Amino acid sequence: MTAHNRKTKLLPMYVRFWNQIKQFPGGLATGADASPPVSGPAAAALVSAAFSCFALMVNQHLCSMFDRWNEIVWSMGDWIPGSKNPDPIHGEIGSYSGKETVMLISWLVSWLVLSQLWKRKNIRLSTIFTCLFMFITAATVMNWHPLFPYLPLMPK
Amino acid sequence: MTSRTPEPLDVSTPRPIDIATICVYGLSILSAGLFLFLPLVNVLSPSPWQRYMGTIHGFAALLSAVVVAYLGHLAFPLLRGVPKILPQMRTLAFWAALVSFLAIASGNWVYMRYRAPANGARAWLRENTPLVHYLFMEYHEFTVLFTLPLGVACTWVLWQYGDSILEKRHRPVLVGTCLALMAMMFFGMGGLVSGLNVARIHSL
Numbered sequence: 578m579t580a581h582n583r584k585t586k587l588l589p590m591y592v593r594f595w596n597q598i599k600q601f602p603g604g605l606a607t608g609a610d611a612s613p614p615v616s617g618p619a620a621a622a623l624v625s626a627a628f629s630c631f632a633l634m635v636n637q638h639l640c641s642m643f644d645r646w647n648e649i650v651w652s653m654g655d656w657i658p659g660s661k662n663p664d665p666i667h668g669e670i671g672s673y674s675g676k677e678t679v680m681l682i683s684w685l686v687s688w689l690v691l692s693q694l695w696k697r698k699n700i701r702l703s704t705i706f707t708c709l710f711m712f713i714t715a716a717t718v719m720n721w722h723p724l725f726p727y728l729p730l731m732p733k
Numbered sequence: 734m735t736s737r738t739p740e741p742l743d744v745s746t747p748r749p750i751d752i753a754t755i756c757v758y759g760l761s762i763l764s765a766g767l768f769l770f771l772p773l774v775n776v777l778s779p780s781p782w783q784r785y786m787g788t789i790h791g792f793a794a795l796l797s798a799v800v801v802a803y804l805g806h807l808a809f810p811l812l813r814g815v816p817k818i819l820p821q822m823r824t825l826a827f828w829a830a831l832v833s834f835l836a837i838a839s840g841n842w843v844y845m846r847y848r849a850p851a852n853g854a855r856a857w858l859r860e861n862t863p864l865v866h867y868l869f870m871e872y873h874e875f876t877v878l879f880t881l882p883l884g885v886a887c888t889w890v891l892w893q894y895g896d897s898i899l900e901k902r903h904r905p906v907l908v909g910t911c912l913a914l915m916a917m918m919f920f921g922m923g924g925l926v927s928g929l930n931v932a933r934i935h936s937l
Contacts, residue, residue: 668849
């Protein structure tokens with residue numbers, strides 16, 4: 578019995594259980610066989626994720642302003658269960674399903690485009706940071722954009 | 734002159750340090766378990782929808798917030814370049830993204846009843862206390878979605894770059910990933926807080 582095995586066997590059961598959980602699934606824990614030599618692929622993954630948050634909120638404002646666009650977006654979300662449901666008791670998701678779909682499409686398409694553009698490029702830290710910060714901050718602030726029908730705000 | 738031989742040490746008696754260790758671990762497990770049972774109060778709600786929908790979404794949301802917060806805290810040692818946390822981070826990022834998806838999926842299901850024409854919470858909130866809807870619910874329903882792409886991106890980057898993410902040439906990748914992890918934690922915690930705030934004003 579090696580020293581490491583002896584030490585592992587001495588650990589309490591819950592510690593050994595937790596250590597196993599932290600390493601599961603094993604294929605993920607070990608990481609990929611070869612890592613990209615440049616930062617481009619990582620930048621594409623991170624920036625596209627932040628961009629999809631921004632795109633979701635831009636689309637939300639367009640939906641708030643234009644009823645016709647809201648209907649189109651809603652129809653894009655038909656594939657999500659519960660998007661449309663005539664039952665007044667259980668209700669329906671409504672155009673929110675389409676907004677989720679728009680976010681999903683903008684995320685995957687922007688990831689595909691950026692990963693092609695940046696797959697052999699080294700993207701600087703300032704570029705990654707600026708994109709992440711701007712998209713995430715703008716997306717957060719746009720939750721309370723003045724275009725929303727705020728009034729009357731106070732409880733009756 | 735007689736000499737007394739020392740009595741053999743009783744090895745079956747646990748040392749105080751062992752008892753203390755068991756107590757520390759036991760209390761931490763009990764505390765975590767107690768916290769995770771926070772959504773169980775939903776089963777006592779007078780609303781039938783809150784009893785089952787609220788409980789299921791509550792458990793999914795709380796589990797998601799806990800895992801995402803645990804992952805977010807690992808961004809600190811990652812930023813300092815501690816290599817031994819990397820395997821754990823790669824798996825945890827995956828689980829965080831997965832439980833975030835489950836929280837979002839159960840949230841979609843609950844959102845249906847929230848918007849229901851028959852005594853739905855949304856109409857009542859907009860009529861009686863619009864700030865709860867416009868300030869908390871609007872924030873809740875959109876920002877919780879942010880956790881999924883951020884979680885998937887972090888999982889992919891941590892797996893794809895492996896241990897080389899700590900190398901100097903990949904410093905931009907490391908910093909960007911830490912920022913995304915923190916943003917994910919921010920939106921995960923914000924989602925839990927805003928969702929709880931809405932639920933305590935009006936049940937489903």
